[in-house]
Amino acid sequence: MVGQRVLLWLAVVGVAEVGVSALLDDVVDSLRNLPVIGNILQASFHPVFRPVMPSLQAAGHRESTDEDLESPCYEDLGCLYTSKEFYHPFHRPVNVPPYSREQVNVKYTLYTRKDREGTTVGAQDVKQLVNTSFSPFKKTKILIHGFLSTNTVTWMLEMTRALLVHDDFNVVAVDWSGGSRALYTQATANTRLVGLEVAHLIRRLHELSGLSPQDVHIIGHSLGAHAAGYAGERVTGLGRITGLDPAEPYFQHLSPRVRLDPTDAAFVDVIHTDTNSILALGLRQPVGHLDFYPNDGGAQPGCETIARVPLTAMTDGKNIFEGLDAAQRDLVACRHYRAPKLFTDAIFSSCPYIAFQCESYKQYLAGQCTSCGEDGSKCARLGLQAERWPGRNRTQRAAMFLSTADGPNYCLYHYRLIIEVAHIIGRLGSVRGHLHIYAINANGQIRELHMAHSAKTFHPGRSYTFLAHHRQDLSDTQEILVHWSYEASPFDPSTLCVLFCDTSLPLGSISFSSVDQVANRRYKNYISEGPDNVAMCHKQGHNLILIKSGETVKLASSPKCDLVTRRLLVLLDAVSRPIRYVKAISDSPNLIEPVNWVAVR
Incomplete structure (x- = not known):
C-alpha cells in the first residue's frame, strides 16, 4: 500500500511540473474563482492589497453602511441581523448576504459505532436522524469544515474514526460545501447560515429525542470555527466548542458577535497554529476560555519544507485518495491544517500534550512557566481532555503555550x-x-x-x-x-x-x-x-x-x-x-x- 502511494505521489509531482494535476483541479478551480489568490491570504483587507481591491471586487460585493445592511430570514431557522459591528473599513470592508438555504445545501452525515460508514440526511430532513443509529444518551460531536472543503476532507474522516474508537459517540459531520466553495467574502457570510442550520439541528434533536445541549461538542476548523460560534449563540446551554485555528480574515479584532467567543458555549477551547506571519490564515487574538498556542501559534515544525508533502500523502488517511487530499492541503496551508491534526493525534497519544499559562512563548521556552499552580489551573491538556481544566468552572480565560514536533506524531x-x-x-x-x-x-x-x-x-x-x-x-x-x-x-x-x-x-x-x-x-x-x-x-x-x-x-x-x-x-x-x-x-x-x-x- 505504501509503495502504491509513493508511485501515485510521484506521478502527481511529475504532472505538476508541467501543468496542474487533475487531482488538484478541484482546489485550483476554486482558487480561480477568487478575485485574487490572496483572498485566502488576507488580500481582501491587508493594507498591501487595499489600493487595488476596488478593481478586483466581484459583482455584488460592496462596502456596507449602517443603512445598507441586510437581515435575511430563513423559514424555521430564524433571521440574521447584520448590525454595524459586521462592518469595519479595514478588517471587514465587504458585507454580502448569505446564499439561499438551497444553495448552501447543508447536509449531515451521522457516524456511530453501529454505522461506521455513515448515514447522510439533508438539513431540512433532520427528523430522519432520529430513526438511525443516533442515540440521545450518548455524547454528540459535531464537526464543521472550513473554506473550500467538504465533510470528506481527510482531517474530518480521521478525527471521526479516532473519536469512535475512543468512545461510543454520535459523530455528525457537517457538509456546507455549497457555501464554502465561493469567494472568501461570500463564504464568510455563508457561515452565518451554517450556524443557524447547526443550531436548528441541535434544537430539533432535543425536541425529538431528548438530546441535552450540554452533551453536544462542536468542533470547527477555520471558517467552521466561527460557524460553530454562530450556532452556539443560538443554543442555550451548549456544552463545548473547539475552534481549530479559527479564520482570521474578516474576523480579527472585530466584535465578539462577529466571531467565535467564550459566551458561545459553556466551555470554548481554541488551538492557534497559523498566526505569526503576514500571510497568516488563523486568528492571533485569544477567543476562548482556553487558547492553546503550539510553537507560539506560528511556525509549525515540518511546514517549512516541501519535503513534508509526499510524506503526508503516504501517512495521512486510510487510503491513497485521503492521503493525496491531505497532501494538497499541506502544500497550500500546512500550518492552518496543523490544528485538526494536533487535536486528532492527542486523542490516543500516550504523550500528555500539556500546555502552560505564560506571558509569552519566549518565557515558556526559558523554563519560566512549568508549574500548574496551587489549584492546577495554570496548565491544561490540549485536545479532548481540555475540558478537565480546573479553571473552566470559574469563568477564567488563559493563554497556554506548548512545543510540538513534526508529524505524524506531534507531541513532545x-x-x-x-x-x-x-x-x-x-x-x-x-x-x-x-x-x-x-x-x-x-x-x-x-x-x-x-x-x-x-x-x-x-x-x-x-x-x-x-x-x-x-x-x-x-x-x-x-x-x-x-x-x-x-x-x-x-x-x-x-x-x-x-x-x-x-x-x-x-x-x-x-x-x-x-x-x-x-x-x-x-x-x-x-x-x-x-x-x-x-x-x-x-x-x-x-x-x-x-x-x-x-x-x-x-x-x-x-x-x-x-x-x-x-x-x-x-x-x-x-x-x-x-x-x-x-x-x-x-x-x-x-x-x-x-x-x-x-x-x-
Whole structure:
C-alpha cells in the first residue's frame, strides 16, 4: 500500500511540473474563482492589497453602511441581523448576504459505532436522524469544515474514526460545501447560515429525542470555527466548542458577535497554529476560555519544507485518495491544517500534550512557566481532555503555550533543567558558551535533550533554568552527560579570554524533572506521587566539576547530590556576605573537593 502511494505521489509531482494535476483541479478551480489568490491570504483587507481591491471586487460585493445592511430570514431557522459591528473599513470592508438555504445545501452525515460508514440526511430532513443509529444518551460531536472543503476532507474522516474508537459517540459531520466553495467574502457570510442550520439541528434533536445541549461538542476548523460560534449563540446551554485555528480574515479584532467567543458555549477551547506571519490564515487574538498556542501559534515544525508533502500523502488517511487530499492541503496551508491534526493525534497519544499559562512563548521556552499552580489551573491538556481544566468552572480565560514536533506524531515530552553554577573565590568574570545535555535512560540509551537557546553567558554563583524536549519519555533518567563548549561574545568583554584565563564551566549540580509527569499528577486531582525532580552531581558527591571547553562529563543521581545542592546554596549565600572566605582546592585540575569554608575576620 505504501509503495502504491509513493508511485501515485510521484506521478502527481511529475504532472505538476508541467501543468496542474487533475487531482488538484478541484482546489485550483476554486482558487480561480477568487478575485485574487490572496483572498485566502488576507488580500481582501491587508493594507498591501487595499489600493487595488476596488478593481478586483466581484459583482455584488460592496462596502456596507449602517443603512445598507441586510437581515435575511430563513423559514424555521430564524433571521440574521447584520448590525454595524459586521462592518469595519479595514478588517471587514465587504458585507454580502448569505446564499439561499438551497444553495448552501447543508447536509449531515451521522457516524456511530453501529454505522461506521455513515448515514447522510439533508438539513431540512433532520427528523430522519432520529430513526438511525443516533442515540440521545450518548455524547454528540459535531464537526464543521472550513473554506473550500467538504465533510470528506481527510482531517474530518480521521478525527471521526479516532473519536469512535475512543468512545461510543454520535459523530455528525457537517457538509456546507455549497457555501464554502465561493469567494472568501461570500463564504464568510455563508457561515452565518451554517450556524443557524447547526443550531436548528441541535434544537430539533432535543425536541425529538431528548438530546441535552450540554452533551453536544462542536468542533470547527477555520471558517467552521466561527460557524460553530454562530450556532452556539443560538443554543442555550451548549456544552463545548473547539475552534481549530479559527479564520482570521474578516474576523480579527472585530466584535465578539462577529466571531467565535467564550459566551458561545459553556466551555470554548481554541488551538492557534497559523498566526505569526503576514500571510497568516488563523486568528492571533485569544477567543476562548482556553487558547492553546503550539510553537507560539506560528511556525509549525515540518511546514517549512516541501519535503513534508509526499510524506503526508503516504501517512495521512486510510487510503491513497485521503492521503493525496491531505497532501494538497499541506502544500497550500500546512500550518492552518496543523490544528485538526494536533487535536486528532492527542486523542490516543500516550504523550500528555500539556500546555502552560505564560506571558509569552519566549518565557515558556526559558523554563519560566512549568508549574500548574496551587489549584492546577495554570496548565491544561490540549485536545479532548481540555475540558478537565480546573479553571473552566470559574469563568477564567488563559493563554497556554506548548512545543510540538513534526508529524505524524506531534507531541513532545518536556523537561526542566536547573543548572547550578558554582562560585570560586579568586576567579573573576563569566564564561559564555553552549551546553549540550544528553539523558541516559534506564536501558542505557543516550538521547540528546533539545534546548531552545543559543550561546549563553553563565555568571558564577547563579542558577539557570532551561526547558528541554524530546520525542521519547525520558522521565526515568538517573544519569546525564554534559558537554560544554566555550564561545566568547564580542559584545561582552567579560566573556573574552585572551591569555592565562579559564574557559571551563564550574558546574555544581543539575536538577532534572519531567515537566509533563509533574503536571499530569497535578492535573489528576493534584495527588503527588514521588519527587518532582532528580538532583544529579558528581558521583562521588564533589561540590563541583570544572568542565573544560570541548569536554563531556557524566552526572548521576545520588543522595549526596541533595547535600551538594544545599552546600552550594549555603556557599552562595556566604559569598554574598561582607566577609572574606578561603577554601581548600584539590590538586586535581577537574575536580574540587568538598570545600572547607572558614571565615577570616
